Amino acid sequence: MRVRGGMTDWLLPLLLIVQPLLWAVWALSRRKPLGGPGLAVGVGVNGALTLGIALNLLAEGGRVLLLPGLAGDLGIGLRLDGVGALFVILTWLIASCCVMQVHWYFRDQPLLRKRVWHLVLPLWSGMNLIWLANDFLLIYLGMEVVAFCVVGLIALNGQAQPLRSAMRYLQAVLLGTLALLLGAGVLVVGHGTLAVTVADQSHEPGPYLAVASALITAGLTYRAALFPLHTWLPPAHGSSYAPLSALLSALVTKASFYILARYWLANETLFASELLGGMVGVMASAAILWGGWMAWRQVKLKMLVAYSSVNQVGYFFLMFPLIAAATPEVAETARNGAMLQVISHALAKAALFMAAGNLVMGIASERIDGLAGVSRFLPISLLSFGLAGVSIMGLPPSGGFLAKWTLLQASLGTGQWWWALVIVTGGFLSAAYIFRVYRQTYLEGPGEHDFHYGSLWLEVAPMLLAFLAVGLGLVAGMPLALLDVEVAP
Amino acid sequence: MLELMFTLVGGLLLMAGIWLFLSRRDFALRALAFLLLTLGGFVLLLVFVPSDHLSGLILLAALGLPVSLALAVLARFLQRRLWQLSDEVDPDAGEGRHD
Amino acid sequence: MSFNDWLPLLVLSTSLFAAFIIFGLREWQHRWREAINLFAAVAKIVLVAYMGWGVAEGIEYETRFQLTPELAFVLRADSLTIAFAGLSSLLWLCTTIYAIGYLEDSPNRSRFFGFFSFCVASTLGVALAGNLFTFLVFYEILTLSTYPLVVHRGTEKALRAGRTYVAYALAGGAVLLIAVAWLHHLVGDLDFIAGGQLVNSAVADDGALIAIFALLIVGLGVKAALVPLHSWLPQAMVAPAPVSALLHAVAVVKAGVFGMVRVVYDLYGVHFASDLGVLEPLAWVAAATIIYGSVQALLQSDLKRRLAYSTVSQVSYVTLGITLFGPLGTIGGVVHLIHQGLMKITLFFCAGNYAETLGVHGVRALDGAGRRMPWTSMAFTVAAFGMIGAPPLAGFISKWYLGQAAVAADMHFMVWVLVVSTVLNAAYFLPIVYRLWFRSQPADWPHERIWGRHETSLWLLLPTLATAFFVIVAGVFAGVAFSPLSWSIFMAEDVYGL
Amino acid sequence: MMLLSLTLLLPLVLLLGAVWRPWRERLVWVLLPAALPALALALLADDALSLSLPSLLTGLEFGLDGLRRYFLLLGALLWVLAGGFATAYLRTDERRGRFAVFWLLTMTGNLGLILAFDLVGFYTAFVLMTFSGYGLVVHTATPEAIRAGRIYLVMAVLGEGALLAGLFHAAALSDSLLLSDIRQTIAAAGAPNLIISMLLLGFGVKAGMALLHFWLPLAHPVAPTPASAVLSGVMIKAGLLGWILFLPFGELALPGWGGLMIAVGVLGSLGAAFVGVTQDSPKTILAYSSISQMGLMLILLGVALAVPDAAPALLVGVAFYALHHGLAKGALFMSTAVMPTTSGWPRHALWLAVVWPGLALMGAPLSSGASAKIAVKSALPESLPDVFLGDWVKPLLSVGAIATTVLVMHLLMVLRDQKKAGSTERALSAFWLLTVGSGALLLWFTPWPEALPMHSGLNSGDAAELLWPMAVGVVLYGLWLGSGVRLRIPAADLLVLPEAVMRVLARRVSQARRGGRLFEDWLIDRVHRLGERVLAGQPSLERLERAMRRQSAALFMLILLIFSAIAVAVLLL
Incomplete structure (x- = not known):
């Protein structure tokens, strides 16, 4: 229900977006870097806010909060509905685990610990802004905040290689967002609204909507690292610190997909996009195959996990061709499948990166074949890597499997059975590179390795996330129910 | 008359952007070229916009373009920082699998 | 949710909890590990026996969770479940005792026993699965839980065998996933019902159903080692003896065949399947596997590889049994599912004993082992004659029913397949029995280990003798009430509604 | 009822003892008593007797009827006497424990298959007898024994396979597993050729039918004497009993199959005699003599199959003939291992005891052979219309008798030359004499009321019938001995060809195992x-x-x- 919204409606979402910023300012003002309790308080507050929004949503259903005056007419404001709330909860979950992991990972590097918070926390608020924004302007704002923070995080250790990946990431961001901006401009000119769900303001399809969709889709595929435009992601995530790349790969790439999904889900009926969907589908299938193949060939553990992201992003984007060709309820199955895939991938990828970080730190070498005989030394990290791998491969009982199953159902529902083949081959390829790592861990090491032990706390977060990723398969009912909370038109 | 002037300026900006984009291969300038392209796009859009939607376009351009400019400057700064690290080798070298 | 609803889940979770606890144990806590393992095994047998008694009385056990609006996770116990669950829980106890003795002082035992009980949990999951989706879930988990067991030794050869195994198993799983998804799309959620689910479904498109059946059989055929898909089985012989015993006698191979039994009887319905005309080609594939497996077994000089190919051949008896339309075929197939488990596990235990005690792996090196290890060799002889199908042992019962079923279903060629395979079985088992008993001992064994008075450690010997004893009892007392044979007859009755 | 279960259970119970080493050493002593219940059952039990065990296997039925009684008597007698003989024969052999185990297993199998009333019970006992028989054959573990054992096993397994195929078809046709019902269903189903051929082949291997007999002349010489006595006396009769129980005698006229059986029988009796004459080891000659006699019995069965109404009498005749042949052959085998050392009249008496079973085989008057031959001849129908060799049966039988006479004469000559080989042990001679005596005396008083009436063969008509073949035989043998023709045929005559094929196959398999x-x-x-x-x-x-x-x-x-x-x-x- 569209309402200008009194103060009470604005309080919770606004607080949710601003809280991480205030937390960052507080962190900057202190001389010593943020200690354990400080972090715990911040996470607790954010958790409470997230919970508040989710409960409020379940109680009163979805609604749109528009800014007063001119901005309101253009549709600028916040949109509270199931999908947004789900992603806010997901962000809280993963960001808090990453915060804990960062805190323990940089235990003996106070300087870095000081600098890292003023990048991570604004990133968190930028993400929350993107999830809840109703229009392209706020989305653009959120994307740029996230971009600034991510560039900083990638280039954190100041060596040449990460710096170069940061440059490449910056180029991707700049070009992608400008295309988004131009698309929004065409939208404003054509339909006089900036709102993502154009249907709220006007209902007749037109040339402006078609051109705008093309521009926006192109821009966001670049930011989301879909196949031909994926090249910035592996070096960026592969070379930065493990907990940070966990945060980046689990959340940041999802933002662009999230925006594009909202746009398509809302306006797909307005612009007949069978062909565009097919093109995105082709790129997605190429991403699955290429990502899987390159991941299987990698020598370094973190590069393997990074390329696995390229592989998995392909699965999300398979949703678009399915929506384009589907009847409403099959489109809903496709959406559920894609969202489940996003959630389980976010959890699994974060766990994978953190576990990989622990393993790399333990055996002091980036290479996979250095992992021989590690099963005796780091069992818990290995187990979390294994469980997360199960979800990535899409084997039961993980969330990945249920997502793969739902996408299969959607693909068969739309009659385009070839996407099913792509999904299954992709599953096989991801099994290939995951088992390549398992294989090494079972190899009996030559003699006694000079492993050095990190702190035990480092292994808690990946284990928790891995269990969530695998357990998602059994409790998938809840997130899907949340997805159905819509904004009444 | 005003439309004609706007289309002329928009077209000029587009041409400059494309020329800059094709001529230099380093990041910052490429970013700048794309910025010019988008600016040209906006100016052309001004020709078609009905009067009541003008405000939305202005708002969008007013916010978007400066931020993009800032990003282009950040790209420039990072590039110079990169050279300072005296990594004279081709910036793309060492990206591959083997290092 | 009365106790009857929680029982299937309880049966499943006994070994799941055992797995998690054992994973937590440190390497040196082997007292604790053995205690938990044995307790879980015994508890499981008691529960399955109770459930078996209940099913015989006609009580309905079902645990059902609704994952998504149209997808349910169902665990149900019916007569076929009890047959397979009973077999796997009984043999799990024997194999656990055997494994404790076999891996006396080897590394990574917590990891081994953790995945060991995890593997049995997934096998029981396969047995208890109430609908096709749950079956698929546990079928895939089985692959995951058996991979670490195959590569347990950590040598290059073991890992290569592991890679082959995973490639085959996941490919099979992928094909099965497509088939199940397609069937689910056509017909919706598919509970296993005694008379078969698709008989009364509205799907008119027989072409699709036949294609789905083919995909299902290929997916299951990988684990059931049908001919073109069987090569992973001999390769996986690198695994330690208890693993190859459990894998080949009970867990992986039987899961595949059990799946086929479910698909033909409880999903398609045997009448509907034979009208579709899908049973005939499957019978030919099974026949080809039986003959190919026996011939290959003849050509193997390594004992475990010979037993592996013998498994490839023997498991297809069950598939053959299913495809022979008629109650006799069902009885023969299901009873062989149980008997083959008993016989094969005994053979692998003996192979393990010979390898562990005398360091003997080749068939040629077994001369005179009968004199040095009389009890193990006696068990081997009993199981070998059982496999050949010599009465009064268990193998004869199943061959007897299969033979009659082949005639009843007037597929006379299958009688010749059974006869030729019996002769081939004799051709590759009798020379071994001859070497054991009628050849003199070599001067000294490759690397012999002495266990005081007994021929080998009791941990290894007792399970072997126990399973050999079961082979005899299952054969001789086949007429008794709760014997495998009468249980299969009880099962065949409600499949054919006699 | 109790006696019947004791017959089967006693050997098995004794076998359990074999597990404990010291007890297994002394197991040899228990061989004779283990068979006593069977003997008591054969002599004392009344006919209508049955024991059913529904929970064993697929429901086992045991029992005894008139026809089986002959086989039981033969079996029981031979297992008792050969058992005693074996105890003495193997006193010094260090592997006697293992021999005793195989002996008891084979005995259980043999007695079980005689008493079995249901198909599965019969087949179980048959398989048990076959596989444990292998243990007896390879007891001496010499290279020849190993070769003989291998051929025995290969042929046994192939026979088993054929039998299994036949039984599957037969069992599938009928719903009940009782042998009598199986026979009815086979007859009712018009005796399908597949079942008949498989049964013929399956039991033929065991009964030493022509062209399936190769293992017999190899196995008997290598086996210890008591084992070969039992092998020839009782175990090959199991094949005969199998034919009698399964083939639809008296219910369906099968001239075609009858003719075939007669032809193979003739081939067997004459061929075996011909090859037997060329052999020089007494046990091989005896083996060929068994094949020849089985050939004769096969002819009789062929006639019974062709002419249903003559079947009942003929079957009893064949059973009686088998009893006579078993005892005579057992005595002869034992005589090969016994050497009378005394001189003067005891030497001649003992020599007569050696010759007497030979005479019985030839069918001399006053011997068991005479009454058997007369009983059979009286049961033969006059004419056998449209049956191959139908009207040549009587002459062929007499030609068979001539061939047997020649063979026995040859045997006695060889025995006379090799007398020094036997051992002088007292007990051995005692059991040997007992066997000869039982053969001779038993037939004079009928063990059970409705058995066949005894013909002493003294009245003129019968005597002439019996004597002229013997006379011709003696003359022929004299001529052959005079002509000095010495012909050497390897022991298992035609086996050379299949064995070569087997050897090539084995080499291919081992080559595939090693390299390929x-x-x-x-x-x-x-x-x-x-x-x-x-x-x-x-x-x-x-x-x-x-x-x-x-x-x-x-x-x-x-x-x-x-x-x-x-x-x-x-x-x-």
Whole structure:
């Protein structure tokens, strides 16, 4: 229900977006870097806010909060509905685990610990802004905040290689967002609204909507690292610190997909996009195959996990061709499948990166074949890597499997059975590179390795996330129910 | 008359952007070229916009373009920082699998 | 949710909890590990026996969770479940005792026993699965839980065998996933019902159903080692003896065949399947596997590889049994599912004993082992004659029913397949029995280990003798009430509604 | 009822003792008593007797009827006497424990199959007897014994396979497993050729039918004497009993199959005698004599099959003939191992005891052979219309008798030359004499009321019938001995051809085992190597990735143009 919204409606979402910023300012003002309790308080507050929004949503259903005056007419404001709330909860979950992991990972590097918070926390608020924004302007704002923070995080250790990946990431961001901006401009000119769900303001399809969709889709595929435009992601995530790349790969790439999904889900009926969907589908299938193949060939553990992201992003984007060709309820199955895939991938990828970080730190070498005989030394990290791998491969009982199953159902529902083949081959390829790592861990090491032990706390977060990723398969009912909370038109 | 002037300026900006984009291969300038392209796009859009939607376009351009400019400057700064690290080798070298 | 609803889940979770606890144990806590393992095994047998008694009385056990609006996770116990669950829980106890003795002082035992009980949990999951989706879930988990067991030794050869195994198993799983998804799309959620689910479904498109059946059989055929898909089985012989015993006698191979039994009887319905005309080609594939497996077994000089190919051949008896339309075929197939488990596990235990005690792996090196290890060799002889199908042992019962079923279903060629395979079985088992008993001992064994008075450690010997004893009892007392044979007859009755 | 279960259970219970080493050493002593219950059952039990065990296997039924009684009497007598003989014969042999185990197993199998009333029970006992018989054959573990054992086992397994096929078809036709019902259903189903041929082949291997007899002349010489006595006396009769119980005698006229059986029988009796004469070891001659006698019995069965109404009498005749042949052959085998050392009249008396079973075989008057031959001749129908060799049966039987006489004469001559080989042990001679005596005396008083009436063969008509074949035989043997023709045929005559084939096959298998890699192993290695090569090499993919990375901006422009082109195209169409 569209309402200008009194103060009470604005309080919770606004607080949710601003809280991480205030937390960052507080962190900057202190001389010593943020200690354990400080972090715990911040996470607790954010958790409470997230919970508040989710409960409020379940109680009163979805609604749109528009800014007063001119901005309101253009549709600028916040949109509270199931999908947004789900992603806010997901962000809280993963960001808090990453915060804990960062805190323990940089235990003996106070300087870095000081600098890292003023990048991570604004990133968190930028993400929350993107999830809840109703229009392209706020989305653009959120994307740029996230971009600034991510560039900083990638280039954190100041060596040449990460710096170069940061440059490449910056180029991707700049070009992608400008295309988004131009698309929004065409939208404003054509339909006089900036709102993502154009249907709220006007209902007749037109040339402006078609051109705008093309521009926006192109821009966001670049930011989301879909196949031909994926090249910035592996070096960026592969070379930065493990907990940070966990945060980046689990959340940041999802933002662009999230925006594009909202746009398509809302306006797909307005612009007949069978062909565009097919093109995105082709790129997605190429991403699955290429990502899987390159991941299987990698020598370094973190590069393997990074390329696995390229592989998995392909699965999300398979949703678009399915929506384009589907009847409403099959489109809903496709959406559920894609969202489940996003959630389980976010959890699994974060766990994978953190576990990989622990393993790399333990055996002091980036290479996979250095992992021989590690099963005796780091069992818990290995187990979390294994469980997360199960979800990535899409084997039961993980969330990945249920997502793969739902996408299969959607693909068969739309009659385009070839996407099913792509999904299954992709599953096989991801099994290939995951088992390549398992294989090494079972190899009996030559003699006694000079492993050095990190702190035990480092292994808690990946284990928790891995269990969530695998357990998602059994409790998938809840997130899907949340997805159905819509904004009444 | 005003439309004609706007289309002329928009077209000029587009041409400059494309020329800059094709001529230099380093990041910052490429970013700048794309910025010019988008600016040209906006100016052309001004020709078609009905009067009541003008405000939305202005708002969008007013916010978007400066931020993009800032990003282009950040790209420039990072590039110079990169050279300072005296990594004279081709910036793309060492990206591959083997290092 | 009365106790009857929680029982299937309880049966499943006994070994799941055992797995998690054992994973937590440190390497040196082997007292604790053995205690938990044995307790879980015994508890499981008691529960399955109770459930078996209940099913015989006609009580309905079902645990059902609704994952998504149209997808349910169902665990149900019916007569076929009890047959397979009973077999796997009984043999799990024997194999656990055997494994404790076999891996006396080897590394990574917590990891081994953790995945060991995890593997049995997934096998029981396969047995208890109430609908096709749950079956698929546990079928895939089985692959995951058996991979670490195959590569347990950590040598290059073991890992290569592991890679082959995973490639085959996941490919099979992928094909099965497509088939199940397609069937689910056509017909919706598919509970296993005694008379078969698709008989009364509205799907008119027989072409699709036949294609789905083919995909299902290929997916299951990988684990059931049908001919073109069987090569992973001999390769996986690198695994330690208890693993190859459990894998080949009970867990992986039987899961595949059990799946086929479910698909033909409880999903398609045997009448509907034979009208579709899908049973005939499957019978030919099974026949080809039986003959190919026996011939290959003849050509193997390594004992475990010979037993592996013998498994490839023997498991297809069950598939053959299913495809022979008629109650006799069902009885023969299901009873062989149980008997083959008993016989094969005994053979692998003996192979393990010979390898562990005398360091003997080749068939040629077994001369005179009968004199040095009389009890193990006696068990081997009993199981070998059982496999050949010599009465009064268990193998004869199943061959007897299969033979009659082949005639009843007037597929006379299958009688010749059974006869030729019996002769081939004799051709590759009798020379071994001859070497054991009628050849003199070599001067000294490759690397012999002495266990005081007994021929080998009791941990290894007792399970072997126990399973050999079961082979005899299952054969001789086949007429008794709760014997495998009468249980299969009880099962065949409600499949054919006699 | 109790006696019946005791017959089967006693040997098995004694076998349990074999597990404990000291008890197994003394197991040899218990061989004789183990068979006593069977003997008591044969002599004392009344006919209508049955024991059913529903829970064993698929429901076992045991019992006794008139026809089986002959076989039981033969079996019981021989197992008792040969058992005692074996105890004495093997006192010094250090592997006697193992021999005793196999002996008891074979005995259980043999007695079980005689008493079995249901198909599965019969087949179980049959298989048990076959496989444990192997243990007796290879007891001496000499190279010849091993070879004989291997051939015995190969032929036994092939026979088993054929039998199994036949039984599957037979069992599937009838719903009940009782042997009598099986016979009815086979007859009712018009005696399908497949079942009849499989049963003939399956039991033929065991009964030493012509062309399936190769294992017999090899197995008997190598086996210890008591074992060969039992092998020839009782075990090959199991094949005969199998034919009698399964083939539909008296219910269906099968002239075709009858004719075939007669032809094979003739081949067997004459061929075996011919080869037997050329042998020089007494046990091999005896083996060929058994094949020849089985050939005769096969002829009689062929006639019974062709003419149903003559079947009942003929079957009893064959059973009686088998009883006579078993005892005579057992005595002869034992005599090969016994050497009378005394001189003067005891020497001649003992020599007569050796000759007497031979005379019985020839069918001399006053001997068991005479009454058997007369009983059979009286049961033969006059004419056998449209049956191959139908009206030649009587002459063929007499030709058979002549051949037997020649063979026995040859045997006695060989025994006379080799007398020094036997051992002088008192007990051995005692059991040997007992066997000869039982053979001779038993037939004079009928063991059970409705058995066949005894013909002493003294009245003129019968005597002439019996004597002229003997006379012709003696003359022929004299001529053959005079002519000095010495012919050497290897022991298992025609086996040379199949054995060569087997040897080639075995070499191919061992060669495949050693060197030849399996196709599938080779395939899997190729796949693994391919995997490794892909992982290591192929920089082309790497170059493509780097090129995409360098040109990502241009790529983005391209994607942007493609998308807008699609959007415009959709608009225009």
